[in-house]
Amino acid sequence: MTTFIVRRLLQAVAALALVSFLVFAFLWLLPGGPQQAMLSGAASANHLHQLRHDYGLGNPAVLAYLSWLGQVLHGNLGYSYVENASVGSMLAASLPRTLALMITATAIGLAVAIPAGLAQAIRRDAATDRVARALSYVGYGMPSFFLGSILILIFAVRLHWFGAEGPQSAGIAGVLTDWRDLTLPVLTLAVATVAIFARYVRSAAIDSLAHDYVRTARAVGSGRRQVLTKHVLRNSLIPVITLAGLSIPRILAGALVVESLFNIQGMGWRLWQAAQKHDFPVLLGFILVIGAGAVVGSLLADVGYMLADPRVRFRER
Amino acid sequence: MRRGLQRHGISGGQGRPEATRRRRPAALTGGLLALALAAAGCASAGSASPGKPTAGGTATYALPPNTTPNYIFPLSPGVYFSVVNSSNLQLLMYRPLYWFGTANGLPYLNEQLSLAYRPVYRKHTVTIRLKKYQWSNGEKVDAKDVVFWMNMLTAVTKISSSSVNWGGYVPHEFPSNVLSVKAIGAYKVQMKIKGSFSRQWFTDNELSQITPMPLAWDVTTTGKSDCAVRTTNCIAVFKYLDAQSKSTSTWVHSRLWSVVDGPWQLTGLNSQGLLTFSFNKEYSGPVPPAHIATFKELPFTSEEAEYNVLAAGGRNPLDVGYLPTVDAPVPPPGRAVGANPVHGYRLQPLYQWGLSYFPYNFASSDPQLPIISQVYFRHALQLLENQAAIIQGPLHGYGHVSTGPVGSFPRTRYLSPQAGKGDPYPYDPVAARQLLKTHGWTVNPTGVTICRHPGTGPTNCGKGVRAGAQMKFTLYYATGQTWLESALLQLKSNAAQIGIEIDLIPKTFNGVLGVVENGSGCPAGGCPWELADWGVGWSYVPDYLPTGDELFQTGSFGNTGLYSNRVNDNLIKQTLNSSNIKLMWNWQNYLTKQLPVVYQPDAPSALVESINSLHIGTQNPTLAINPEDWYFIR
Numbered sequence: 001m002t003t004f005i006v007r008r009l010l011q012a013v014a015a016l017a018l019v020s021f022l023v024f025a026f027l028w029l030l031p032g033g034p035q036q037a038m039l040s041g042a043a044s045a046n047h048l049h050q051l052r053h054d055y056g057l058g059n060p061a062v063l064a065y066l067s068w069l070g071q072v073l074h075g076n077l078g079y080s081y082v083e084n085a086s087v088g089s090m091l092a093a094s095l096p097r098t099l100a101l102m103i104t105a106t107a108i109g110l111a112v113a114i115p116a117g118l119a120q121a122i123r124r125d126a127a128t129d130r131v132a133r134a135l136s137y138v139g140y141g142m143p144s145f146f147l148g149s150i151l152i153l154i155f156a157v158r159l160h161w162f163g164a165e166g167p168q169s170a171g172i173a174g175v176l177t178d179w180r181d182l183t184l185p186v187l188t189l190a191v192a193t194v195a196i197f198a199r200y201v202r203s204a205a206i207d208s209l210a211h212d213y214v215r216t217a218r219a220v221g222s223g224r225r226q227v228l229t230k231h232v233l234r235n236s237l238i239p240v241i242t243l244a245g246l247s248i249p250r251i252l253a254g255a256l257v258v259e260s261l262f263n264i265q266g267m268g269w270r271l272w273q274a275a276q277k278h279d280f281p282v283l284l285g286f287i288l289v290i291g292a293g294a295v296v297g298s299l300l301a302d303v304g305y306m307l308a309d310p311r312v313r314f315r316e317r
Numbered sequence: 318m319r320r321g322l323q324r325h326g327i328s329g330g331q332g333r334p335e336a337t338r339r340r341r342p343a344a345l346t347g348g349l350l351a352l353a354l355a356a357a358g359c360a361s362a363g364s365a366s367p368g369k370p371t372a373g374g375t376a377t378y379a380l381p382p383n384t385t386p387n388y389i390f391p392l393s394p395g396v397y398f399s400v401v402n403s404s405n406l407q408l409l410m411y412r413p414l415y416w417f418g419t420a421n422g423l424p425y426l427n428e429q430l431s432l433a434y435r436p437v438y439r440k441h442t443v444t445i446r447l448k449k450y451q452w453s454n455g456e457k458v459d460a461k462d463v464v465f466w467m468n469m470l471t472a473v474t475k476i477s478s479s480s481v482n483w484g485g486y487v488p489h490e491f492p493s494n495v496l497s498v499k500a501i502g503a504y505k506v507q508m509k510i511k512g513s514f515s516r517q518w519f520t521d522n523e524l525s526q527i528t529p530m531p532l533a534w535d536v537t538t539t540g541k542s543d544c545a546v547r548t549t550n551c552i553a554v555f556k557y558l559d560a561q562s563k564s565t566s567t568w569v570h571s572r573l574w575s576v577v578d579g580p581w582q583l584t585g586l587n588s589q590g591l592l593t594f595s596f597n598k599e600y601s602g603p604v605p606p607a608h609i610a611t612f613k614e615l616p617f618t619s620e621e622a623e624y625n626v627l628a629a630g631g632r633n634p635l636d637v638g639y640l641p642t643v644d645a646p647v648p649p650p651g652r653a654v655g656a657n658p659v660h661g662y663r664l665q666p667l668y669q670w671g672l673s674y675f676p677y678n679f680a681s682s683d684p685q686l687p688i689i690s691q692v693y694f695r696h697a698l699q700l701l702e703n704q705a706a707i708i709q710g711p712l713h714g715y716g717h718v719s720t721g722p723v724g725s726f727p728r729t730r731y732l733s734p735q736a737g738k739g740d741p742y743p744y745d746p747v748a749a750r751q752l753l754k755t756h757g758w759t760v761n762p763t764g765v766t767i768c769r770h771p772g773t774g775p776t777n778c779g780k781g782v783r784a785g786a787q788m789k790f791t792l793y794y795a796t797g798q799t800w801l802e803s804a805l806l807q808l809k810s811n812a813a814q815i816g817i818e819i820d821l822i823p824k825t826f827n828g829v830l831g832v833v834e835n836g837s838g839c840p841a842g843g844c845p846w847e848l849a850d851w852g853v854g855w856s857y858v859p860d861y862l863p864t865g866d867e868l869f870q871t872g873s874f875g876n877t878g879l880y881s882n883r884v885n886d887n888l889i890k891q892t893l894n895s896s897n898i899k900l901m902w903n904w905q906n907y908l909t910k911q912l913p914v915v916y917q918p919d920a921p922s923a924l925v926e927s928i929n930s931l932h933i934g935t936q937n938p939t940l941a942i943n944p945e946d947w948y949f950i951r
Contacts (some may be wrong), residue, residue, distance in 0.1 A: 081396075084387045084563040093588035149621075156629040164629035165622060170588055263622035265589050273383055276825060 001058060002268060012299045019291035020072065023284050025064050072288065077111070078281035080274075087285035090270060093170070093253075095289075098259070098266035100175035101166065102251040105186045106244070109193025116194065117201025124206060132198070139195030148188040148261045151288035155184060166264035185262040189255055200243060211235075238308050245301020249294040340870070364373035368930075368950030370607035374933055376947055377613045379638040380405060380407075381923075382620045385590030389574050389583075390562035391528040392469060392555070397562075398484020404940045405614055407528075408496035410577040412602070413444070414463065414527040415520065417861045418937035423727055424518075424529075424670040424861050425468040426520065429603060430943075432458060432578070436524060438516045441496075447504040448886045453533045453577045453599045459499035462529035465545035467498040467508075469530070472551035484556070485859055486875060487867055491523040518897040521862035529590055534558060580604060581612060590616035596945065599771030604945045609931075612944040627926055628659055636931050638666060640924040645713040655714065658941040659926050660820055666715050666921040670857045670938035672724045672868070674914040675792075675850035676833070682842045685790060687781030689847060694779075695912035696742070701811040704918045710807070711800035712920055719916035722908035723863045723901070726919055727938050731863050733902035741909055750815040758788070765789060766816030788817040792848040793833075795826040800920060801852045819848075824841070826851055848915065849877075858939050863905060865889040868914055880913040 059067065060282035071078075077087035120129045156164035166185045167178035175182065208214060209232055217227045254268025267286060269299040318719040356371065386406040388397035393407075409859035428435055437444045450458035454929035456536065471492045473482035492498075496509040521613050537553040544551040561573055568574050571588050580600040585593030595613040609907065620641045627638040639694040645654025646664075657664040677689045688694055700715035717726040720736040728737065735741075751762050768778040768786040794805050802823075809819045831852045832844040854862030855875065857863050867873050870889050871881040922940060927933045933947050 018348070082387075084565050089566070089588070149625075152625045152629070155624065160629070164625040168589060168591070261380040261621055261625070263616075263618050263626065265618060269618050276383075278827065 001308070005303060008299050008302050012295045015295045015298075016289045016292055019295065020069055020288060021065065023288050023291065024068055024282065026182055027280070030184065034267070035086065050157060066234075077194065077285035077288065080279050082274075082277050082279040082280045083105035083282070087281050089234040090282060091285065092288060094156075094265060094270045096170075096172045096266050097167065097175050097264055098254040098268070099251070100172045100180070101185055101258075101264065101266060102254065104176070105189035106193055106247065106251060107189040108186060110197055110240070110244070113192070113194045114201050114237070115231075117198040117203075118205050118282050120202040121205030121209060121232075121236075122228070129202075134197045136198055139191045140199075142191070142253065144188050144192065144257045145261055147191060148184065148258055151188060152186045154259075164262075166259070168263075180222065185264065188258050189261075197240060197243065201236050201238050204239050208232045208235040238305060241304040241308055242301050245299075245304060246294075248297025248300070250289050252290045252293040263293065355358065355732035360945050370605065370932070370948040371844075371951045372607040372948070373610045374949045375611040375613060376609045376636045376944060376949075377615055377633070378942075378944070379623045379635055380590070380614050380616050381639075382599050382617045382623060385616045386592065387565060389565075389568055390558050391467070392482075392530075392558075393475070393484050394482050394559070395484040395486075397487060398858075400940050404568070404942055406583075406592070408941050409526055409581040409612075409944070410574070410583065410597075411530075412426050413525065413580045413859070414447075414529060416941075417521070417525060417858075418939045418941055420935060422674070422713045422935045422938060424857065424938050425729075426861075432529060433498050436516075436520055438519075439502040441510050443510060443516075443519065443524070444501070445506045445508075445799050447506075447529075450578055450601045451599060452533075453575070453582065453597050454531070454533060455505070455599070455696050456531060456533075458529055458531075458578050459503050460506045460618075461545050462498050463506045464498055464529060465530045465532070465535060466527050467495070468490060468544050468546075468548045469551045469555055470526075471495075471498075472548045473555050482629055485526050489861070490866075491526055494523070496846040497891075513894045515893055515896045517894055518864060522864070526859055531576045531578070534573055536573075539759070549591070580943075584729075596889040600945070602945075605948060607948045608945055609947050609949065627662070627800060632663065634661075634928060636928045637933060638662075638926045642711075642713055642715070643921075645715060645924055647709075647714040654924075657926070661929050662926040662931060665925045665927070665936060667923045667925050667940075668717065668919060668938060668941055669922040670727065671853075671855050671919070672722065672723060672857075672863070673719050673854040673919040674916050675848055675854075676795075676880070676914045677848055678833075678846050679879045679881065679913075680843055683845070683847060685847050687783075688777065688786065688788065689800060690781070691756070691779040691938060692911060693752050695754050695915075697749040697815075698812065698817070699742040699818070699912055699915060700745045700749040700752075701815075702741055702742070702808055702915055703811060704916070705744065705803040707800070707807060707918050709773075711803035714919060715921045716918040720911075720918070721905045722865055722869060723905045724857065724919065729863075730898060731901055733905050735902070735906050736909060744811070746811060746814050753788075753815060762814055764816060765818050789820070790818070790847040791820045791822055791845060792850065793822045793824050793829050793846050793851045795829045796823045797826065798852045801850065804917065805850065807917060849919070853915075854919075861939070864892045864901065865908065866893055869908060878914065882911060885911065885913075920947045 020300055075088060077091065079086050080090060083090065087107050090150040116132060120132050123129050152164050155161045162183045163181035164184075165181060167175040167181040169178055214227060214231050217231050222230075252267060253271065254266040256268035256272050258264070259266040260272075267290075270282065273279070274286070344826060353392075360495055373798070380581060381401065384401045386396075386402045388399075389400045389406060391403075391407040391413075393399075393402060393412045404727055412430075412432055415425045415430050416432075417424055419425050419427050426435070431448075432450050433445050433447045437446070443464065446462070447459060451774070452458060470483060474486050474492060476482070485650055494511045494514070496511055498506065498508050501507045520764045523842065532545055535554060536544050537550065537557045542550045542554050544554040558573070563570065565586065569583055576583060577597055578600075580597050581594040582597045584591065584595040585591070592614040596608070596610050606941065617626075620639070623635075623638055624641050624644060627635050627640075640657075640659065644658060646658060648655040651704070654664045654666065664691050677695065679686065679689060683689065686758055704716075704718045708714065708718070718739060720739065721733070723729075723731050723733070723736060725732055742835045753760055753766060755776060757768060757772070758766050759769045760766050766788040768782050768800075770777050771782055771784045771786075792805065792809075794801060796802065801849075804820055809821055813820050829849055831848045833851075847907050855868055860867065865885070866889050868875040870876065871883075871886050885904070886909055888900070891900045892904055923935065928951050931947055932950055934943070937943070
């Protein structure tokens with residue numbers, strides 16, 4: 001197992017290096033070259049001098065890359081001349097609220113989807129399964145801006161139960177404790193999560209229920225609960241773990257539509273704004289973080305997969 | 318003088334880009350502007366709501382979507398010359414020498430709110446006498462502070478004769494047209510001006526740019542400096558202040574920016590961009606006895622988000638916000654606004670003092686230049702621009718017809734009686750078709766209209782137009798403004814009826830500006846465009862007198878289409894040399910017939926919603942706001 005994790009970690013480091021290289025290479029593809037692109041039109045002699053100094057942009061590409069990587073590794077992701085703020089500070093302002101929002105929505109979504117999917121599999125093609133499947137289709141197909149708007153109209157404008165905008169407090173703790181403002185955006189995001197994961201769990205559980213090991217477990221007298229939790233659920237979670245791991249970049253990238261609708265200055269909204277304003281330092285810095293998240297997510301999925309499935313551990317040996 | 322293109326944020330609803338108050342042509346980026354509600358006068362301004370004014374309280378105000386201030390120093394470089402930086406930040410704390418926007422909502426000099434009395438001219442000399450204002454640190458706002466600004470302006474525009482360092486800069490004008498500046502007393506400044514000039518123009522478009530600066534700002538990284546006395550060290554001071562101004566996280570506790578002569582001090586700014594202002598108790602200007610004590614500007618990620626908060630109300634309602642155009646109720650005939658969909662609020666459209674238009678490209682590299690150069694063609698295309706239908710349709714009944722090169726709303730004395738009569742080119746496709754036919758074109762409603770009779774005679778296509786030339790044009794437009802996209806689709810459809818093919822090419826706001834200014838993405842010969850619409854036209858701020866020198870004169874920096882007409886230039890020159898209003902009327906009546914641009918409806922900058930319990934007075938068409946005049950009513 002240790003060998004497996006070490007090997008995956010090394011692969012992750014290589015992948016991160018590749019991500020950083022690609023991000024840096026994008027700079028040379030941008031209109032006006034890396035210097036103009038990073039200054040986003042706010043060029044002045046001082047700015048250019050500072051940029052060359054910080055990123056070694058006057059050097060050959062490899063040296064410039066290493067210089068830039070050194071800055072990144074020291075936490076300097078660049079400076080937005082559009083917003084007059086460091087990319088790091090913008091990330092620090094956006095990432096916590098996006099994480100709070102997305103992780104909460106994903107956790108709630110999983111908490112509902114896993115038992116729901118399992119129940120659907122057990123009662124396959126029964127009325128409850130059919131209703132749940134129909135709801136799942138609706139949840140999956142409903143655009144988040146539409147669902148969010150409906151929820152706001154009913155629960156914020158009409159009933160005044162919840163706020164019409166997301167939490168405006170700084171930091172994860174402030175966001176998480178503001179349940180009144182957190183509820184509607186989380187609900188909007190969770191609906192799609194439930195719809196997606198429930199379908200995966202249902203499908204995997206149906207598959208598991210047909211396997212010999214389930215029949216064997218039943219034959220040796222294992223109880224219904226034990227069969228479902230120890231054999232069916234565990235095997236059904238394998239695709240869910242994979243999907244959850246691969247969702248990490250999505251979590252980091254935020255949900256543009258929900259953030260925009262609920263007045264949350266999160267990662268998705270920031271990225272969109274940066275794209276609109278040609279604010280390349282922000283785009284690159286955020287993409288680098290999201291890329292790193294993708295690598296870490298993949299690593300976590302692999303580890304989780306191995307923990308859930310002994311065959312993987314066996315093969316790795 | 319600011320070329321209209323300010324990027325002020327646009328107001329709610331219109332979804333305009335964030336506005337930058339640039340003097341570049343087009344500049345207005347976006348703007349939303351702030352809803353600037355402002356009461357230009359004091360408590361007496363505007364319609365008072367019934368009830369008893371109450372002192373104190375906090376008023377919350379919605380910033381335009383996706384917009385937060387990012388530059389605090391009022392001598393702002395071009396890239397930071399925006400409505401949100403100016404109206405929503407700088408003007409609240411640092412007052413200009415002359416304030417524009419009267420109590421009845423007109424863009425004229427407001428002597429009551431100005432820091433100085435009306436300037437006195439004698440031949441080539443102007444004398445400015447300051448009132449007795451003071452800075453929040455106890456120092457007087459005096460002649461040295463005016464000279465400080467002038468010295469810095471002179472220095473920074475010398476090292477870059479463009480708007481790079483001062484967004485309001487117009488080449489060859491202020492301060493290039495000032496020979497000398499000196500304090501001739503503690504509260505008196507005297508300037509000697511080059512050449513002949515109109516006094517009103519100099520006041521409204523040149524002196525209007527001045528913002529006195531406190532001596533506390535006369536510093537560099539190494540300590541105290543002397544820019545208020547001589548220009549030698551002004552660049553170093555500017556660089557220091559510029560760097561400090563960009564450091565947004567240090568604004569609140571800065572020893573520089575806390576020295577204000579305006580009614581507000583910045584006391585809070587969080588990572589989301591929420592700004593908190595507290596009333597400056599040392600403010601020496603006029604304020605009503607009861608007014609709010611705290612003013613908060615709230616950022617929003619989208620106009621939908623803002624509208625949701627506005628509509629939801631609840632425990633902490635938004636006091637001043639805006640209504641997206643898509644949610645705007647169509648006004649019944651004869652009314653300015655329709656039934657307000659937001660309960661407990663008052664709806665008031667806010668129109669910016671500016672001009673709504675989009676230019677033709679008269680650059681010699683444009684292959685369609687021979688056609689565009691024909692006045693009859695421009696006349697025909699203007700007849701296809703159905704301004705009334707755009708106002709009633711995409712703008713939901715909120716808008717005003719543009720009648721010529723001077724803004725038609727608010728109605729000012731600058732608008733000629735002829736232009737005041739309404740749209741000189743009402744929608745008339747039959748007349749447009751006839752114009753083309755009588756000039757040698759074969760009109761093909763199912764295809765493209767073609768020149769059949771080239772030549773320069775009265776029934777020919779005109780100079781340079783070849784036989785077989787086709788009526789095909791590209792029109793770049795800025796995405797993000799729903800009404801604009803609908804309006805241009807309508808124009809495309811109208812033009813197609815007589816075989817004029819318009820290829821609409823969407824771009825971002827900055828993308829359109831890049832095209833018209835031949836930015837980095839354009840080929841060496843220039844970008845291939847015949848028409849370009851960034852959607853927000855031109856703003857007459859801080860150059861409030863709508864002379865044509867910045868927008869239509871040959872070679873002027875706002876003249877993005879490179880229009881050139883000697884008669885027009887001479888008429889403009891006359892408006893700059895004399896304050897006789899009839900000269901301005903002569904010029905605009907002439908240029909209205911020349912159609913150097915396509916005039917389009919003037920859309921509201923914002924459909925402002927203010928809660929009934931808050932009195933906000935009259936809105937200022939310059940988009941400045943005066944929350945020191947606001948008060949809650951109990």
